[in-house]
Amino acid sequence: MGFNILAELERLRTEIDEISIKILNLLNKRAEVVKKIGLEKEKLGIEISNPLREETLNSILCKNNKGPFSNEAIKRIFKTIYDESKDIQINKDNNISNLKIDLGNGIFIGKDCLPIMIAGPCSVESEEQLDKTASFVHETGVKILRGGAYKPRTSPYSFQGLGEKGLILLNKYAKKYGMLSVSEATTIENLKFVEKYCDIIQIGARNMYSYPLLEAVGQLRKPVILKRHFSATIKELLLSAEYIRKGGNKNIILCERGIRTFETSTRNTLDISSIPILKKESYYPVIVDLSHSAGRKDILNSLLLAVLGVGVDGIMVETHINPDEALSDGNQQMNRDEFFDFMKIFQKFLDLGI
Ligand code: PEP
Numbered sequence: 070m071g072f073n074i075l076a077e078l079e080r081l082r083t084e085i086d087e088i089s090i091k092i093l094n095l096l097n098k099r100a101e102v103v104k105k106i107g108l109e110k111e112k113l114g115i116e117i118s119n120p121l122r123e124e125t126l127n128s129i130l131c132k133n134n135k136g137p138f139s140n141e142a143i144k145r146i147f148k149t150i151y152d153e154s155k156d157i158q159i160n161k162d163n164n165i166s167n168l169k170i171d172l173g174n175g176i177f178i179g180k181d182c183l184p185i186m187i188a189g190p191c192s193v194e195s196e197e198q199l200d201k202t203a204s205f206v207h208e209t210g211v212k213i214l215r216g217g218a219y220k221p222r223t224s225p226y227s228f229q230g231l232g233e234k235g236l237i238l239l240n241k242y243a244k245k246y247g248m249l250s251v252s253e254a255t256t257i258e259n260l261k262f263v264e265k266y267c268d269i270i271q272i273g274a275r276n277m278y279s280y281p282l283l284e285a286v287g288q289l290r291k292p293v294i295l296k297r298h299f300s301a302t303i304k305e306l307l308l309s310a311e312y313i314r315k316g317g318n319k320n321i322i323l324c325e326r327g328i329r330t331f332e333t334s335t336r337n338t339l340d341i342s343s344i345p346i347l348k349k350e351s352y353y354p355v356i357v358d359l360s361h362s363a364g365r366k367d368i369l370n371s372l373l374l375a376v377l378g379v380g381v382d383g384i385m386v387e388t389h390i391n392p393d394e395a396l397s398d399g400n401q402q403m404n405r406d407e408f409f410d411f412m413k414i415f416q417k418f419l420d421l422g423i
């Protein structure tokens with residue numbers, strides 16, 4: 070008797086295994102069709118997400134549902150299938166970290182490229198400050214100069230940036246030292262100026278959720294650095310990138326810059342795991358802004374090794390000729406000597422050719 074019950078259990082388990090494999094094959098067959106639909110939608114410029122279509126399919130499923138699963142249970146199961154299907158349509162090339170972006174001046178980022186360094190002041194403050202900072206940044210071999218002109222400051226009474234004048238200076242001194250330039254756009258209006266004067270457009274953490282701004286960047290073709298909001302999940306960052314890609318601009322570089330946690334010893338908590346995950350789940354190059362992650366200079370050399378170790382495509386840091394007098398983020402900007410030490414470590418890593 071006991072033996073028979075066990076044998077029956079074994080038989081039922083085998084039956085479940087066989088049915089599960091059939092479901093698996095059908096799910097993947099469904100996913101192949103989903104991929105094809107994604108390609109057709111792209112050709113027609115149609116939105117990937119279609120809640121109406123999901124509702125129609127749900128009502129067909131409910132009409133055909135003979136139980137024992139309730140209609141509600143079926144809807145929950147299919148919700149997961151719909152969500153995963155959207156991801157398949159978004160990451161059409163499936164597997165991935167394969168984009169190589171031409172930044173200009175013969176500089177590339179991404180697939181098969183060595184990591185790049187982006188450095189410069191938090192804010193463009195004056196001719197003298199930018200010239201002297203760009204000069205020592207250039208001396209170390211850095212090819213991309215950063216500098217904020219439209220500063221998203223927590224307090225409206227803090228220095229807000231020089232605006233267009235700042236961009237003109239950034240353009241002038243990047244050219245003087247043969248570097249590319251990157252600066253942040255905070256609105257659709259100032260995006261026009263950032264596009265005009267800079268080689269790379271930055272969308273800051275605070276604007277990762279500014280969908281109209283992301284759509285406007287999607288209409289351009291210049292490379293864009295999209296920073297992760299300090300409260301955004303990896304998935305939300307990827308969906309924000311999708312707002313840009315959907316408009317036709319595929320030149321997207323994702324930037325981890327730390328997230329907010331209960332920890333107070335750093336300005337933000339650098340989410341190291343996001344780097345390999347973003348590279349696995351998207352085809353975009355991934356960089357890390359170490360300065361805004363840490364908010365302090367004394368651990369940057371260690372963090373540099375950590376992010377290089379997990380395979381970043383680039384690093385961004387803030388540097389200033391005289392950080393004590395900086396109009397923004399004075400605590401986290403490296404001076405000349407500190408930056409030279411930092412770059413020695415970076416160069417050693419590059420020399421290893423890993
Ligand atoms: C910046 O890079 O100047 C900046 C403001 O960074 P974040 O958007 O990451 O805070």
Ligand code: MN
Pocket residue numbers: 191192361387397398
């Ligand atoms: Mn800053």
